[in-house]
Amino acid sequence: MSVSPQSDGREIRLVPNVPVGTKLVADRVRDVIDACIHTDSPAADLEAAAQLIEQATQLLRKRSRDTSLQVTRSNGGISINNAIEGPCNPVAPPLTDLAYVDGETSGCVTFPTAAEGPPGRAHGGLVAAVLDHALGRAVAWTVAAAMTVSITVDYRAATPLHQPLCVTARVVSVDGRKVFAEAEIRYDGQITAVAKAIMIVVAGLPSIAPTAVSLD
Numbered sequence: 001m002s003v004s005p006q007s008d009g010r011e012i013r014l015v016p017n018v019p020v021g022t023k024l025v026a027d028r029v030r031d032v033i034d035a036c037i038h039t040d041s042p043a044a045d046l047e048a049a050a051q052l053i054e055q056a057t058q059l060l061r062k063r064s065r066d067t068s069l070q071v072t073r074s075n076g077g078i079s080i081n082n083a084i085e086g087p088c089n090p091v092a093p094p095l096t097d098l099a100y101v102d103g104e105t106s107g108c109v110t111f112p113t114a115a116e117g118p119p120g121r122a123h124g125g126l127v128a129a130v131l132d133h134a135l136g137r138a139v140a141w142t143v144a145a146a147m148t149v150s151i152t153v154d155y156r157a158a159t160p161l162h163q164p165l166c167v168t169a170r171v172v173s174v175d176g177r178k179v180f181a182e183a184e185i186r187y188d189g190q191i192t193a194v195a196k197a198i199m200i201v202v203a204g205l206p207s208i209a210p211t212a213v214s215l216d
């Protein structure tokens with residue numbers, strides 16, 4: 001396991017694979033979040049549950065590290081704690097099955113109840129975040145690692161909770177450091193939201209590639 005210093009002084013920790021134990025904890029925490037939102041338990045059960053969660057938190061805090069950004073070389077360089085794709089981040093939906101084929105980036109996501117905005121629908125901000133992330137992936141995989149300076153989202157139909165959604169993204173054009181890209185999210189083949197973004201290639205970000213990842 002190695003650490004590479006970044007231009008802003010923060011460190012990125014490289015890990016060979018998604019850590020199985022950490023992912024397991026993240027999956028269980030996702031379950032806890034869902035149970036917390038849906039529970040109709042009596043006060044005594046809620047108190048007992050809170051104590052158990054507190055005990056689990058203390059156990060996890062027994063050994064901590066400062067670095068949060070961890071990247072594995074597998075699957076095109078997954079940032080395991082990322083807010084959108086991180087399998088070890090219980091707040092990430094997460095966006096999974098990321099792939100890059102013939103210039104097209106794709107991924108899958110199922111929004112949990114915790115992502116609810118309007119009743120039964122995904123929150124628009126989270127839909128935008130997923131689109132933003134897919135755009136970032138598409139630009140990183142097609143051109144170079146970049147940051148979003150502008151994103152516009154058109155919401156065309158309800159993006160449902162608890163349903164498998166497909167996300168696709170691609171680079172449209174490049175003008176110096178500026179990269180123009182577009183993405184969409186689909187439910188059952190129908191587009192629910194479309195995004196257009198301008199991203200700026202930034203030196204010092206970890207380089208990721210679709211197949212052979214080199215982070216050294």
Ligand SMILES: CCCCCCCCCCCC(=O)SCCNC(=O)CCNC(=O)[C@H](O)C(C)(C)COP(=O)(O)OP(=O)(O)OC[C@H]1O[C@@H](n2cnc3c(N)ncnc32)[C@H](O)[C@@H]1OP(=O)(O)O
Nearest residue numbers: 071077078079132133136137147148149150198200206208
């Ligand atoms: C490893 C696994 C990871 C896995 C990760 C996978 C992908 C994750 C993607 C997530 C995406 C994000 O959330 S990114 C996070 C949110 N975004 C940010 O935090 C970015 C905040 N902004 C910045 O830090 C800065 O603006 C920079 C560094 C991006 C650019 O600053 P700069 O380097 O000084 O560049 P600057 O000269 O200002 O601009 C460069 C060119 O872009 C143009 N430009 C700038 N802003 C705009 C704009 N809004 N609309 C149009 N054009 C613009 C300028 O006119 C200029 O054009 P010209 O004169 O050259 O023609």
